Amino acid sequence: MTTTSRTVEKPSNYEATAWRWMRYSSVALIPLVWFHVLLQDVIVGVHKIDIDYVFVRWSNIGIQIYDILLLAFAFAHGMNGLRQVTMDFFHSDKARRTASWLIFILWLVVSIIGAFAIIAGARPELV
């Protein structure tokens, strides 16, 4: 019987930190995402959601904090996952750096757009 487990020297660089955080965030995302999807998609349902519903939700500081956490963890986890997939396809340092920067910029821009909307809240009076 051969064994596949072995001990390796663990590097402490950016990739190792990102690797660990993919695992930590996965544990946080189980309750965050599952409860969000269960509530909005299954219990409430898209036919009961409109701008007034979002207005009421985002008038509550607890829900705003919840949604900010969801945005921060889920979107960073997803974009780093996308980066890991692209690393499979691009092998040169230059292509990997370019792809990583593009993904980072997209992550930053969309995160700021989303976070600002959550903090500022909905404006149903403008519809």
Place this chain on the structure above:
Amino acid sequence: MAALIASLKTTFTGYFKYRGREGQLSFLLHRLTGLGTLLFLIIHIVDTATVYYFPSLYNHAIEIYRSTPFMIGEIFLVFSVIFHGVNGLRISILDLYYPAKWTIKIQRTAVRHTLLLSVLLWLVPAYIMLRNMLVHNFGMFGG
């Protein structure tokens, strides 16, 4: 450029040609469900943000979500989220606490259990969402 395209092709065909049985299947499903969820997430963040930036556009976005193709897509999105979560938790727990359990024998069984658990967890929400769709879009069950 030719070398880049060749390497893209090698990686992509390798995803399907490599015969890694259960491990390969869970790898592919994990990536597919992850990328699918991410695509939805980008659209979802931007369209929900319109409630602040362009409030009059939000109801148009919601109309699209209420259409039958999107509601069917949403049922599969929920499966993606459930599978990616169960499988991701399996990976996290093994990597962080039990790396010695990463053996082919144990993981072949674990992959089957993960898939089974994901489908079981999906059945009830899928039923409720399908029923919602039939009620609202087809006027069934007294909708």
